Amino acid sequence: MATPLGARGTAHHPTTRPQVLTGARVVLPTGTVPDGRVTIDGTKIAAEAPHGNVVDVSGHWLVPGFVDLHNHGGGGASFSGTAEDVQRAIRTHRLHGTTTLVASTVTDDMDILVRQAGLLSELAEQGDLAGIHFEGPFISPCRKGAHSEALLRDPDPAEVRKLIDAARGRASMVTLATELPGGLDSVRLLAEHGVIAAVGHTDATYEQTVQAIEAGATVATHLFNAMPPLGHRSPGPIAALLEDERVTVELINDGTHLHPAALELAFRHAGPGRVAFITDAMDAAGIGDGRYLLGPLEVEVSEGVARLVEGGSIAGSTLTQDRAFQRAVTIDRLPVEDVVAALSANPARLLGIDDTVGSLEPGKDADLVLLDENFELKGVMRKGEWVVDPQLA
Numbered sequence: 001m002a003t004p005l006g007a008r009g010t011a012h013h014p015t016t017r018p019q020v021l022t023g024a025r026v027v028l029p030t031g032t033v034p035d036g037r038v039t040i041d042g043t044k045i046a047a048e049a050p051h052g053n054v055v056d057v058s059g060h061w062l063v064p065g066f067v068d069l070h071n072h073g074g075g076g077a078s079f080s081g082t083a084e085d086v087q088r089a090i091r092t093h094r095l096h097g098t099t100t101l102v103a104s105t106v107t108d109d110m111d112i113l114v115r116q117a118g119l120l121s122e123l124a125e126q127g128d129l130a131g132i133h134f135e136g137p138f139i140s141p142c143r144k145g146a147h148s149e150a151l152l153r154d155p156d157p158a159e160v161r162k163l164i165d166a167a168r169g170r171a172s173m174v175t176l177a178t179e180l181p182g183g184l185d186s187v188r189l190l191a192e193h194g195v196i197a198a199v200g201h202t203d204a205t206y207e208q209t210v211q212a213i214e215a216g217a218t219v220a221t222h223l224f225n226a227m228p229p230l231g232h233r234s235p236g237p238i239a240a241l242l243e244d245e246r247v248t249v250e251l252i253n254d255g256t257h258l259h260p261a262a263l264e265l266a267f268r269h270a271g272p273g274r275v276a277f278i279t280d281a282m283d284a285a286g287i288g289d290g291r292y293l294l295g296p297l298e299v300e301v302s303e304g305v306a307r308l309v310e311g312g313s314i315a316g317s318t319l320t321q322d323r324a325f326q327r328a329v330t331i332d333r334l335p336v337e338d339v340v341a342a343l344s345a346n347p348a349r350l351l352g353i354d355d356t357v358g359s360l361e362p363g364k365d366a367d368l369v370l371l372d373e374n375f376e377l378k379g380v381m382r383k384g385e386w387v388v389d390p391q392l393a
């Protein structure tokens, strides 16, 4: 239909006035402000806005959007799938507060991983993903978890390089068993290329893990899971990873992967600055029980716990970061500020993107999560747009 004459000059412009969210308990890097305000101007957090639309969010917590370092999918789709699958998984996790996400692959043929890296790098280029995490194939058959044994290989630096190249500058992290032949050289190669070397799915001793950290490894992939347990005569990788100030430890805080006491032990020992709460989520996250694929392997999800159909290994989680938040505060009784650090600031710093995300500070992206007093998610904003609209009166 034609536009009526005269209507042209008065066309509706989308509202461009800044929004000022007031009255919430706002968690800032310096602590929690009880009656704080956050100003959003366009896609960014602004310092002040005298003419902003004031939105009352009292009775809520306002925290930075979550950053997930390790995530395989959600909403019935995985990061090993098509571009549409990848978008669906991203969308699912955004609805749960994850505004920044690194897509994790699982062990597969090198050719398939190279192709998938190309696809994921395009989505990273568009700003939909923060990067790519290759979990496998350079991992230990002794600690393979839900990875296909036949496709595992030693970490040959030339092959590691092939994956980094395929990711076209978007490789964020590679999880590898650093004790395998070529492991330490691969760690050095990753460090040289600014890619995080993560120790995981490993059978390393304490001493071997110390060597990996000396070579440049800076992350523990889901600490405690897929590595030898902490022993008093052979402390293994856990002690080495927990004690070194240079290492950030990933924890899957879903109540299944870690006993609360193990979580508390790690959290207390590493301190709130060196923990990243990750989901390690697979397709079923945000959906529910049923049969799914994790890479080439079949997984059965029952009561929210994902296990391989063959062998019964835990196969990723169905966790979302809003649930990790709620659990950490209400069950683990961790201080809200420490939980915010583990879900936002620490992973952002690790990824080197803390100039744009990870805290509620002027100049950063307007990525934020609104939680009620029971830490239920009520709103999610990404780059100034509500992904989950809090429906405030």
Ligand SMILES: [Zn+2]
Binding pocket: 070, 071, 072, 104, 135, 280, 316
């Ligand atoms: Zn994983």
